[in-house]
Amino acid sequence: xxxxxxxxxxxxxxxxxAIKLGHKYAYMVFKIEGESQIKTERVAENSTYEExxxxxxxxxxxxxxxxxxxxxxxxxxREKLLFIHWAPDSARIRDKMLYASSKDAIKKxxxxxVEIQANDMSEVDEAAIKEKVKASG
Amino acid sequence: xxxxxxxxGGDEVGAIVLDVGSHTIRAGFxxxxxxxxxxxAYVGSCPAISAAAVESAQPxxxxxxxxxxxxxxxxxxxxTNQISVPRPGMEIxxxxxxxxxxxxxxxxxxxxxxxxxxxxCASEEHPLIASExxxxxxxxREKLCELAFEKYRVPAFFIxxxxxxxxxxxxxxxxxxxxxGASGTHAVPVFDGYVxxxxxxxxxxxxxxxxxxxxxxxxxxxxLEPVPVYRVASKTRVEEGGLPxxxxxxxxxxxxxxxxxxxxxxxxxxxxxxxxxxxDEPYDQATxxxxxxxxxxxxxxxxxxxxxxxxxxxxxxxxxxxFLPESPGSSMLSVPHCLRTSVERCDVEIRQSLYxxxxxxxxxxxxxxxxxxxxxDLTARAAATLRLKLLASTSSxxxxxxSWIGGSILGSLGTFQQMWFSKQEYEESGKSFIEKKxx
Numbered sequence: 001x002x003x004x005x006x007x008x009x010x011x012x013x014x015x016x017x018a019i020k021l022g023h024k025y026a027y028m029v030f031k032i033e034g035e036s037q038i039k040t041e042r043v044a045e046n047s048t049y050e051e052x053x054x055x056x057x058x059x060x061x062x063x064x065x066x067x068x069x070x071x072x073x074x075x076x077x078r079e080k081l082l083f084i085h086w087a088p089d090s091a092r093i094r095d096k097m098l099y100a101s102s103k104d105a106i107k108k109x110x111x112x113x114v115e116i117q118a119n120d121m122s123e124v125d126e127a128a129i130k131e132k133v134k135a136s137g
Numbered sequence: 138x139x140x141x142x143x144x145x146g147g148d149e150v151g152a153i154v155l156d157v158g159s160h161t162i163r164a165g166f167x168x169x170x171x172x173x174x175x176x177x178a179y180v181g182s183c184p185a186i187s188a189a190a191v192e193s194a195q196p197x198x199x200x201x202x203x204x205x206x207x208x209x210x211x212x213x214x215x216x217t218n219q220i221s222v223p224r225p226g227m228e229i230x231x232x233x234x235x236x237x238x239x240x241x242x243x244x245x246x247x248x249x250x251x252x253x254x255x256x257x258c259a260s261e262e263h264p265l266i267a268s269e270x271x272x273x274x275x276x277x278r279e280k281l282c283e284l285a286f287e288k289y290r291v292p293a294f295f296i297x298x299x300x301x302x303x304x305x306x307x308x309x310x311x312x313x314x315x316x317x318g319a320s321g322t323h324a325v326p327v328f329d330g331y332v333x334x335x336x337x338x339x340x341x342x343x344x345x346x347x348x349x350x351x352x353x354x355x356x357x358x359x360x361l362e363p364v365p366v367y368r369v370a371s372k373t374r375v376e377e378g379g380l381p382x383x384x385x386x387x388x389x390x391x392x393x394x395x396x397x398x399x400x401x402x403x404x405x406x407x408x409x410x411x412x413x414x415x416x417d418e419p420y421d422q423a424t425x426x427x428x429x430x431x432x433x434x435x436x437x438x439x440x441x442x443x444x445x446x447x448x449x450x451x452x453x454x455x456x457x458x459x460f461l462p463e464s465p466g467s468s469m470l471s472v473p474h475c476l477r478t479s480v481e482r483c484d485v486e487i488r489q490s491l492y493x494x495x496x497x498x499x500x501x502x503x504x505x506x507x508x509x510x511x512x513x514d515l516t517a518r519a520a521a522t523l524r525l526k527l528l529a530s531t532s533s534x535x536x537x538x539x540s541w542i543g544g545s546i547l548g549s550l551g552t553f554q555q556m557w558f559s560k561q562e563y564e565e566s567g568k569s570f571i572e573k574k575x576x
Contacts, residue, residue: 001331003330004556005555087309088308093306096306098546100304100310103329123493
C-alpha cells in the first residue's frame with residue numbers, strides 16, 4: 001500500500017509484547033516524532049476505559065494499543081487488544097495524512113489486534129467498541 | 138523555490154504535485170496548502186497557416202518541396218485567460234476522457250505550459266508526484282511515468298490513486314470516498330489504503346449534468362438563450378424579467394462552436410454555483426415556493442430571480458426517476474443509491490467501517506444543502522443500528538483539492554524521500570517497475 005516511509009522505533013515491539021504477552025499495561029499511546037518515527041509516548045499500568053478516552057488529545061492524531069477486558073452476556077470474561085487509529089476531525093490535515101499513511105508501518109508490528117478507526121469521541125465510545133470487539137469473534 | 142507555509146523533510150528541492158481531473162488540472166509545490174494553479178483541462182487549438190501560404194511565402198527549394206507542403210503544427214492556448222479569448226478557428230479540445238488522460242500530445246503541451254509559465258521551474262530539478270484516476274489503466278500509468286522520465290527528465294516520480302490521497306487526507310485509511318466532480322459522482326471504497334476496484338460505482342450525476350439541466354431549463358422553459366460575456370459589448374440596466382437590452386461585440390469571423398459551447402458552459406457554471414441549492418427533504422413544490430429566491434444578472438443584462446427552480450433542478454441528484462425531464466422514470470441511480478451500492482459490493486465485514494467513514498470531496502459537493510440532504514437520505518434508508526458518518530471538510534479548498542493536498546503532504550515528508558521511484562531505478566528496471574514502487 002502507499003506508505004509515508006515513516007518507520008517504527010525498535011523498542012516499540014518490546015513495549016507491544018509487554019502489553020500483549022505480559023499484560024503489564026492497560027494501554028500505551030504512540031506518537032509520530034519529527035514526522036519520521038513512531039515512538040511510545042506514554043503508558044498506563046492501570047486505567048478504566050472511561051479514564052483512558054479522557055486522555056486522548058482533542059486536536060492531534062495518535063495510535064493506541066488498549067488491553068480491553070469485557071464480559072459476555074453469559075458472564076464469560078474476555079480480553080482483546082484494541083489498536084486505535086485516533087484522527088480527530090479537528091486535527092490538522094497534515095497530521096491526518098501523516099498518521100493515515102503511516103498506519104501500515106505500525107500495524108505490521110502489532111499482531112492479533114482489533115482495529116478501530118476513530119475521528120471523534122462517539123467512535124471510541126465504549127458501547128461502539130464493545131460491538132466491534134464482539135463482532136470480531 | 139516555494140513560498141511560506143511549507144516544511145521539507147530534508148534539503149531536497151521541493152517536489153511538484155500534479156492532480157489531473159476532467160474539468161481542471163491542479164498543480165503546485167509539495168508542502169504548500171493549496172495548488173498554485175487550477176488550470177482548465179482543455180486546450181484551445183488554432184490550425185496553423187495553411188500549406189499553400191507556407192509554400193507561397195518561401196522561395197522555391199527543389200529538394201524540400203515535400204516538406205513545404207507539410208502543415209505547421211497547430212498553435213495551442215492554455216489556461217483560462219488564453220482560452221477565453223475569441224479567436225478565429227480556435228477549437229476547444231479536452232485532455233481527458235473518462236477521468237483519464239486521453240490526448241497525450243495536448244497533455245504534453247499543457248505540461249510544457251505548466252512548467253514554463255505557471256510553476257516557472259525546470260522539470261529536471263523537481264521530483265514529480267501525480268495522482269491518477271481510481272480506475273486508471275496500467276498502460277496509462279506507465280505512459281505518464283515514461284513521459285515524466287524521458288521528456289521531463291524528472292529526478293523521481295510517484296503516482297497514487299486520487300481516492301486514497303483524499304481518504305488519507307481526511308484521517309482515514311479505510312473509507313468510502315464520494316467524489317462529486319464535474320464529470321460525475323463516483324463512489325470509491327478504500328480499504329486499508331487500497332481502492333476496492335470492484336466496489337467502484339460511477340454515476341453521470343455531477344457538475345456537468347447540473348449545468349445541462351440548467352441549460353435545458355433556461356432555453357426550453359424560460360426561453361432564454363444564455364449569452365456569454367465574450368459576445369457582449371455593453372448592456373443596459375433592465376427590470377427583473379424584462380427583455381435584455383444589449384449591444385453585441387464586433388467579433389472576428391470563424392469563432393468555433395466548441396469555443397462558444399465552453400463559454401456558455403462557464404457562464405452556466407457561474408449561474409449554477411450562485412443559485413442552485415439542494416432542498417433538505419424530498420422535493421415538495423409548495424415548500425420550494427416558500428424558500429428565498431436568488432437573483433442573477435446575465436452578462437447581457439437579463440435579470441432573473443430564481444425561485445423553486447433552485448431546488449427542483451438539483452433534485453435529480455437524489456431522485457433521477459422523477460426529476461430527469463429528458464428521461465422520466467429513468468433507471469439511473471441517485472447519488473445516495475450509488476453510494477449504498479458501492480458499499481454493498483464490498484465484503485460484509487468492512488461495510489460498517491465504510492458507512493462510518495464517508496469522505497465527501499469534489500467541487501460539486503459544495504452545492505448548498507448537498508451534504509445535509511445526502512445525510513438525510515442515507516439515514517432514512519439505513520437500519521437503525523447502522524452508524525453513518527459523513528466527513529465533509531468545511532473548507533472549500535480542502536473539498537475541491539483533497540487529492541492534491543494529500544499528494545502535497547506526502548511529497549513534502551522527509552521519510553517519503555526514500556519512497557520515490559528514482560531516475561536510476563527507472564533506467565535500470567524500466568517503466569513497468571512502477572507497479573512495484575507505487576502499489
